[in-house]
Amino acid sequence: MANGLDRNLYKDYDELMSATTKVADCEVLPANHPAYILYTSGTTGTPKGVVRDIGGTQVGIRFAMENTYNVHRDSVNFATSDIGWIVGHSNIVYGPLLQGSASVFFEGKPITPNPGIIWQKCEQYGVTMLFMAPTGVRVIKKDDYDSEWVKKYDVSKINGFCMAGERCDPDTIRWLNKTLPEAMINDTWW
Numbered sequence: 001m002a003n004g005l006d007r008n009l010y011k012d013y014d015e016l017m018s019a020t021t022k023v024a025d026c027e028v029l030p031a032n033h034p035a036y037i038l039y040t041s042g043t044t045g046t047p048k049g050v051v052r053d054i055g056g057t058q059v060g061i062r063f064a065m066e067n068t069y070n071v072h073r074d075s076v077n078f079a080t081s082d083i084g085w086i087v088g089h090s091n092i093v094y095g096p097l098l099q100g101s102a103s104v105f106f107e108g109k110p111i112t113p114n115p116g117i118i119w120q121k122c123e124q125y126g127v128t129m130l131f132m133a134p135t136g137v138r139v140i141k142k143d144d145y146d147s148e149w150v151k152k153y154d155v156s157k158i159n160g161f162c163m164a165g166e167r168c169d170p171d172t173i174r175w176l177n178k179t180l181p182e183a184m185i186n187d188t189w190w
Contacts, residue, residue: 013100029054030054030055031053031054031055031056032053032054032055032056033053033054033055034051034052034053034054035052035053035054035057035058036051036052036089037049037050037051037052038050038052038086057094058094058098061090061091061094061095061098062095062098062099064090064095065077065091065095065096065098065099065101066099068162068186068188069091069095069129069131069160069162069186070128070129070159070160070184071095071096071099071101071128071129071160072099072101073099073100073101074101074128075096075099075101075102075128075129076101076102076103076104076125076126076127076128076129076157077091077092077095077096077099077101077102077103077104077127077128077129077131078103078104078106078121078122078125078127078129078130078131079091079092079103079130079131079132080106080110080118080130080131080132080133080136081131081132081133083105087131087133087164087165091131092105102125104121104125104127106118106121109139110132110136110139110140111139111140111143114149115140115143115144115149116144116149116150116152116153118130118132118140119149119150119152119153119155120152120153122153122155122157122158123153123154123155126157127155127157127158128157128158128159128160129158129159129160129161129162130158130160130161130162130183131161131162131163131164132161132162132163133163133164133165133166134163134165134166134167134168134169134172134187135165135166137163137168137172137175137176138169138172141172141175145175147175147178147179150179150180155180156182158180158182158183159182159183159184160183160184160186161176161180161183161184161185161186162186162187162188163185163186163187163188164188164189166189167187167189168187173185173187
């Protein structure tokens with residue numbers, strides 16, 4: 001076990017690179033080169049696109065990972081978002097890669113097959129930072145208000161719980177503080 005984590009559960013970047021026989025050259029691009037286009041959902045009208053550049057996006061994501069979400073090289077980041085949403089690709093892919101940290105990918109509802117699935121994954125992978133929309137937290141809270149499912153798993157490594165998507169209501173914040181008393185709760189609103 002390295003850093004308290006089971007080495008069979010993740011791959012170390014340096015180990016993978018040392019086992020690689022052929023490495024593609026990096027493509028040097030200017031900082032203002034487009035990285036991707038981010039579109040609104042279109043729920044309030046015609047979808048609008050914003051071009052995100054490589055340099056500013058990387059600087060912003062890396063800063064947020066370290067200073068807002070407390071994700072570092074030895075961290076295990078778990079953002080429960082869809083990979084296609086901004087939280088998904090920023091906090092599941094780009095951010096952890098920029099920080100050299102591990103990232104947990106999860107597909108599904110936060111209560112399927114049971115309200116403990118998120119906590120089970122946190123224990124299994126040694127999650128240190130969990131990121132979820134307030135709606136997802138409320139779904140778990142509705143099915144497990146007394147946190148009985150949380151008590152079945154060791155979630156003591158979680159030192160941060162961040163939310164985005166919409167403002168989180170006070171009752172859900174209180175539930176999180178009761179459920180994860182050692183974790184910093186950060187409602188970023190985004």
